[in-house]
Amino acid sequence: MDIKITDEALNDVAQIINYIAKENPFAAQKLQNKLYKAFKRIGAFPYSGLDQSIFKRHVRSILCDQNMIFYYISHDSITIIGVLGKGQSKDHLLSRSHEMP
Numbered sequence: 577m578d579i580k581i582t583d584e585a586l587n588d589v590a591q592i593i594n595y596i597a598k599e600n601p602f603a604a605q606k607l608q609n610k611l612y613k614a615f616k617r618i619g620a621f622p623y624s625g626l627d628q629s630i631f632k633r634h635v636r637s638i639l640c641d642q643n644m645i646f647y648y649i650s651h652d653s654i655t656i657i658g659v660l661g662k663g664q665s666k667d668h669l670l671s672r673s674h675e676m677p
Contacts, residue, residue, distance in 0.1 A: 578653040579619045588659040588669075592643060595661070607641060614640040615656055622649045631666065 589611055597604035618625065618638060625636035625647065634648045635657070642662040646669060647654055658669040 577619050577622055577649075579615055579656065580653055581615065581656045582658070584669075585656045585658050588661075592659065592661040607643070611640055611643065611645070611659065614638060614645055618645070618647055618654055618656070622647075622654050 589608065593604045593608050596607060623636075625638040625645075628635040628637050628646065635646055636648065637644050637646045639645075644660045644666070645656060646658045646660070646666070647656045660666055660669055
């Protein structure tokens with residue numbers, strides 16, 4: 577399936593990576609690679625993520641290390657809507673408005 581990544585999700589990844597890179601650039605690069613591999617896995621196995629519809633309709637999530645990737649599936653694509661780092665609340669992420677099926 578085609579994978580789309582919102583600007584907010586790309587910003588989430590950048591913030592997480594930049595935060596980690598301050599202390600450990602190698603770990604930041606390693607995590608960035610893992611996150612993008614996880615995005616590809618979502619494309620291959622879109623229904624493997626946990627259903628998060630209790631928080632927002634049609635949203636699913638997977639865990640990558642200590643980061644939660646949120647996405648939704650439409651008829652022809654998957655849209656990554658955000659990535660939360662360890663300890664971040666999902667409230668601000670789930671309040672984002674997106675065109676969802």
